[in-house]
Amino acid sequence: MGRLGPRVVVAGTHSGVGKTTVATGLMAALTARGGRVAAAKVGPDFIDPGFHTLVTGRPSYNLDGWMCGRDAVRATVARQSAEADLVVIEGMMGCFDG
DSSP: OOOOOOEEEEOOSSTTSSHHHHHHHHHHHHHHTTOOEEEEEESSOSSHHHHHHHHHSSOEEEEOHHHHOHHHHHHHHHHHHHTOSEEEEEOOSSTTOO
16 A cells, blocks of 8 residues: 555535535645645545546545445555645545544
8 A cells, every 4th residue: 555645634513514615625726726636525425526526637536434444445545645745535524424
């Protein structure tokens, strides 16, 4: 498994608090400044990763520890961080979900 590079998680206390807005805005701002940003979403969501892909120009990956297991999630983050300056991970629904 590759190294786990720099990453940040955007989380919130519940749905509707702006996680997608903040995470996607951060991704867009860093990409606009020339950064290589990798994106991910915790949990089985297919709408938010589409926004991530739109602003970064790179695929966004789902990180679901329950469905994929810890090792698969770590491997995905390691693989994506090897090709990026920063991995921005958007949490789901609340701080303690996923």
